[in-house]
Amino acid sequence: MKTTTSKLHFYITTPIYYVTAAPHLGSLYSTLVADVIARWHTLKGDAVFFATGTDEHGQKIAQAAHAANKTPQDFTDGLISKFQDTWQLYDIEYSKFVRTTDQYHMHGAQEFVKQLIAAGDTYQAAYEGWYCTPCETFISNPKLECEPEPLCSSCDRKVSWLTEQTVFFKLSNYQNKLLDFYRANPHFITPKERFNEVISFVQDGLKDLSLSRTSVSWGIPFPDDSVHNSVIYVWVEALCNYITAIGFGKSGKEQELNRWWPADLHVLGKDIVRFHAVYWPAMLMSIGMEPPKRLLVHGWIKVNQQKMSKSIGNVIDPIQLCQTYGADAVRYFLCRQIPINQDGEFSISDLEQRISSDLANDLGNLLNRVVTFAKALNEESNIFTELPGLELADFTGTIESQSHFDRQSNKLRYLVTSIIDEIEGYMRDGMLHLALACLFKLVKATNTYYNEFEPWKLAKTDKNATSKVLAATAHALQAIGTLLWPFMPKKMEEMLSQLGTSMNVDGRNIIMELTCNRWTSPFSLKPGEQLFKKPESHKHKKQTKAIESHSEQTIKLNSTITIEDLNKVELCVGTIISSESIPNSNKLLRLMIDFGPIGIRQILSGIAPHYSPLELLGRQALFVVNLKPRKILGLESYGMMLLAQDNNGKPQLMSPILPVAPGTHLR
Numbered sequence: 017m018k019t020t021t022s023k024l025h026f027y028i029t030t031p032i033y034y035v036t037a038a039p040h041l042g043s044l045y046s047t048l049v050a051d052v053i054a055r056w057h058t059l060k061g062d063a064v065f066f067a068t069g070t071d072e073h074g075q076k077i078a079q080a081a082h083a084a085n086k087t088p089q090d091f092t093d094g095l096i097s098k099f100q101d102t103w104q105l106y107d108i109e110y111s112k113f114v115r116t117t118d119q120y121h122m123h124g125a126q127e128f129v130k131q132l133i134a135a136g137d138t139y140q141a142a143y144e145g146w147y148c149t150p151c152e153t154f155i156s157n158p159k160l161e162c163e164p165e166p167l168c169s170s171c172d173r174k175v176s177w178l179t180e181q182t183v184f185f186k187l188s189n190y191q192n193k194l195l196d197f198y199r200a201n202p203h204f205i206t207p208k209e210r211f212n213e214v215i216s217f218v219q220d221g222l223k224d225l226s227l228s229r230t231s232v233s234w235g236i237p238f239p240d241d242s243v244h245n246s247v248i249y250v251w252v253e254a255l256c257n258y259i260t261a262i263g264f265g266k267s268g269k270e271q272e273l274n275r276w277w278p279a280d281l282h283v284l285g286k287d288i289v290r291f292h293a294v295y296w297p298a299m300l301m302s303i304g305m306e307p308p309k310r311l312l313v314h315g316w317i318k319v320n321q322q323k324m325s326k327s328i329g330n331v332i333d334p335i336q337l338c339q340t341y342g343a344d345a346v347r348y349f350l351c352r353q354i355p356i357n358q359d360g361e362f363s364i365s366d367l368e369q370r371i372s373s374d375l376a377n378d379l380g381n382l383l384n385r386v387v388t389f390a391k392a393l394n395e396e397s398n399i400f401t402e403l404p405g406l407e408l409a410d411f412t413g414t415i416e417s418q419s420h421f422d423r424q425s426n427k428l429r430y431l432v433t434s435i436i437d438e439i440e441g442y443m444r445d446g447m448l449h450l451a452l453a454c455l456f457k458l459v460k461a462t463n464t465y466y467n468e469f470e471p472w473k474l475a476k477t478d479k480n481a482t483s484k485v486l487a488a489t490a491h492a493l494q495a496i497g498t499l500l501w502p503f504m505p506k507k508m509e510e511m512l513s514q515l516g517t518s519m520n521v522d523g524r525n526i527i528m529e530l531t532c533n534r535w536t537s538p539f540s541l542k543p544g545e546q547l548f549k550k551p552e553s554h555k556h557k558k559q560t561k562a563i564e565s566h567s568e569q570t571i572k573l574n575s576t577i578t579i580e581d582l583n584k585v586e587l588c589v590g591t592i593i594s595s596e597s598i599p600n601s602n603k604l605l606r607l608m609i610d611f612g613p614i615g616i617r618q619i620l621s622g623i624a625p626h627y628s629p630l631e632l633l634g635r636q637a638l639f640v641v642n643l644k645p646r647k648i649l650g651l652e653s654y655g656m657m658l659l660a661q662d663n664n665g666k667p668q669l670m671s672p673i674l675p676v677a678p679g680t681h682l683r
């Protein structure tokens with residue numbers, strides 16, 4: 017375990033958001049991930065600086081302002097509070113909110129560009145090429161087949177042809193330096209797949225990067241350019257926010273800058289990796305600053321299999337969601353349900369299911385049972401009512417301190433310790449969904465422990481043993497509440513307060529204290545309200561309907577199945593190790609599939625019209641492996657290969673992008 021007593025500094029950032037409309041659930045997601053990780057480090061006693069903010073310049077904002085009949089500054093001023101209010105509603109505790117229209121940022125960005133020029137890494141030339149305004153990006157490979165209106169290769173929207181005089185950054189000079197840096201920092205980008213994409217992008221050669229724009233006026237004036245009146249390219253100045261937030265370009269702030277830079281973690285979505293992993297480190301190298309230590313790249317929240325975005329019109333309003341379900345339940349759901357390294361589907365029914373089963377049933381109910389039972393026990397023994405002046409309403413309940421526990425209780429204690437270790441590993445890698453899965457294993461184990469001892473029965477014969485069960489359960493709950501605090505700060509503070517403890521993040525390494533906890537302290541319980549209520553779907557039908565209006569269509573089109581139904585189907589990746597035609601059949605191929613630990617199986621597939629046996633050799637594909645065996649033309653088939661027809665009617669194999677171990681189950 018890597019916990020340490022020395023105070024570490026941890027600087028974490030979110031991308032800064034385009035201010036074209038109020039934030040949606042996708043914007044909340046990046047910010048939430050950063051907040052949870054920042055809080056985790058606070059829990060470890062680290063000194064934490066958490067920067068977020070808004071990206072307010074560029075053509076995209078200017079166009080949105082124009083459409084709203086406002087000046088860009090008035091337009092963005094009017095929207096800022098929507099971001100700040102949403103973050104406050106969700107208990108996002110940032111240290112600094114950077115607006116790129118703030119003077120210190122504009123000055124810092126100009127200073128940054130001046131240093132690039134001083135480093136001899138720039139030159140003037142004409143730029144000619146395609147530009148995508150929604151992405152604010154120069155596009156080297158638009159989808160030209162869509163002419164007369166080529167589309168952006170990233171967002172599929174129209175690109176426009178650009179010809180302007182510009183200042184270039186010699187990015188091409190940084191190919192080897194970047195590759196060396198990646199080699200020396202093998203954990204620079206999580207997840208690994210994204211890192212591999214970046215490496216091959218850089219290996220393919222880099223084009224120089226345009227630093228200035230003459231055809232846009234809403235931006236930060238390019239330093240010393242009175243001739244062209246150009247502005248700094250919006251992405252270049254936006255990236256600078258990570259250093260202007262901590263004093264870059266401001267005299268007297270050098271110490272602060274040195275204290276926090278290089279950033280420990282930039283959190284960002286998969287659509288903006290190249291800017292952070294290629295352009296940003298190269299420019300920092302140019303001015304003699306270290307690149308950030310790590311990037312955590314998350315996937316997209318999707319609704320009906322499409323990225324949630326304003327332009328598609330399938331956005332979910334985080335404020336409405338919070339009003340219906342509460343901030344902490346939504347925080348928990350987003351971190352638990354969406355695997356951080358992949359895209360994840362959002363649905364209200366999944367949200368309600370998680371609240372009901374994980375939060376209300378497994379966690380809230382256990383807390384409630386423990387505090388109310390301990391209270392009832394105390395009432396029965398009338399300890400407090402003998403004290404003069406104490407009303408029954410003040411009655412709380414205590415769980416006495418214990419000096420030692422039996423084997424089973426100690427097992428629970430060791431489980432807490434080993435789970436902390438596991439969670440620490442996941443949190444270090446930003447795998448929030450796995451950390452939560454692990455924590456809820458502990459919640460389940462604590463429930464099992466409590467139920468197996470049946471303290472409500474035990475109390476009739478052995479008060480001492482009952483006290484021990486209550487104490488062990490309360491200690492486990494205290495650990496759970498503390499470890500869950502970064503994810504659900506308000507609810508966990510409430511839970512800890514019901515247990516008679518509190519959350520004091522005062523610079524101590526609370527995680528290490530938890531690991532060393534000897535489980536000796538007593539608890540003075542303060543029973544309170546039920547921690548989580550099961551959502552009463554019918555009560556919220558109206559809101560749910562509005563939020564899910566987009567999902568409804570899909571639900572009508574396809575009849576739904578339960579997770580239990582889905583679990584019945586065993587899906588596995590297998591490698592085709594032999595493939596041959598079958599006499600008397602033009603359709604079938606006889607395949608031998610390696611499923612690793614499951615073994616080698618014969619599977620027949622009707623793809624002979626589309627594939628020669630040879631071209632399938634060595635390929636991986638997805639199979640249903642628990643289908644009842646079937647005899648076709650006298651041959652047994654022990655499963656089914658899954659295929660999807662492409663536009664030309666050819667069945668395509670469902671192969672993983674990167675090879676996985678044969679026999680890997682789909683989850």
Ligand code: MSP
Pocket residue numbers: 030031032033034041042043045046071254255256257283284285286287288315316317318323324325
């Ligand atoms: N302004 C740039 C970032 C500059 S950082 C120096 C930008 N802004 S954005 O508003 O378009 O996106 C900000 C973040 O929100 C990105 O990390 C993006 O991936 C994330 N999300 C926007 N929609 C999203 C989803 N539907 N799901 C998850 N996150 C997504 O890019």
